[in-house]
Amino acid sequence: MQEEIYRTKSASIAQCELTDSFLLTFDQEEIQFKLCDLFAFRKRIMAFDIMELLESSAPDVEVVHLPHCDRFLLLSLREILQFRELLNGTFDTLALNSAIQKILRKNVFNF
């Protein structure tokens, strides 16, 4: 069972409730992440210095390795920015869900 967490024009992230994992759909591909892998991916995407990339004369493509599935993503600056939006939206939604669930948990022992 999958629940969509966040969607942008080019990608989306859903969570799988059976496996406690996340599914990134991007460029007609699907990549599965455990939460710790998703955190690591976010860390890598957020670590790019956008200003430095804008001013650089090097090719406008960055390589991101995903060790948990041994894949490489070749990302343009535009795609890095889109991933930032996707991951920020995803983690904000997860945090909001956590806050809601915390309130709901108070009713678990409602006696």
Add this chain to the structure above:
Amino acid sequence: MKDILRRHHVLKDEIVDIINRQIKMEAHSSAAYLALAAWCDVRGYDNSAEFFFKQSEEERKHQLKLFHYLCDMECDAVSPTVGESQHDFGSLREVFEKALEHEIAVSDSIHEIVGECRKYNDIATEEFMRWFVQEQIEEEYIARRALELFDVLGEDKIALGMFEERILGIEYEPG
């Protein structure tokens, strides 16, 4: 919707970062104490060297305790790089001055973590850090008492011999 974030990522990023910083500090302290032990050892201050070898092991244990805590909470524990330690000192007293400085810096850092735990209402980590707060009271006490021995005994050769006789006997007994 299932709360996967809460199930698998117990601590806030800010708490994880500050504990990883502490892991690095403990690793650096362990290395720094080894440098102090080496200085004492080659100059014939065998008991002082043993004191610092033990301290180095203690700091390593602190580092691992923090490291395991992050792993247990399914958070990223970062194995730290350790920078250069100071190896040159003018006297045995200066070595122990450095040890006290270290302990005070570690205490400040531990208290800062407790402050952050309170800021983010992280009761579990605050409780976990209580052991470190107590440990630092002991560590600072021992470092301070060692320095006070220099005030009492002086720093001539006979006094340094007496210092060596006493250094391994310093213990903290909470009132």
